[in-house]
Amino acid sequence: MTDNHDTFEQVLDEHHQWPCPYAFKFIVPTENLPLLTALFDGQSLTMRESKGGKYTSVTLESTMCSGKSVMETYRKAAEIPGLLAL
Incomplete structure (x- = not known):
């Protein structure tokens, strides 16, 4: 899986001029939401709870x-149980 991460990082570097805004999208079990919000402490998050x-x-x-x-952020987020990065 490291090869995929390295490839994605390379594609990011080829298509972005850093520093720049980057959009993150996640789906997380609501019970683990505090773990995700702590990762982005102080930043403005848009959240929408599922129907249930x-x-x-x-x-x-x-x-x-x-x-x-970007990849470091995804790696930290991946440690949250049940998180899905989009």
Whole structure:
């Protein structure tokens, strides 16, 4: 899986001029939402709870400095149980 991450990081660097805004989108079990919001402390998040309340979709735009910093954010988010990165 590291090869896929390296390839994605390379594509990010080829298609973005850093620093620039980067849009993150996640779906997370609502019970784990505090873990995700802590990752983006102080940033403006757009959240929408699923009809049943079990999941919450989260969108945010954050200024990132490199493809590596984007990938580090995804790696940290991936540690949250049940999180799906879109």
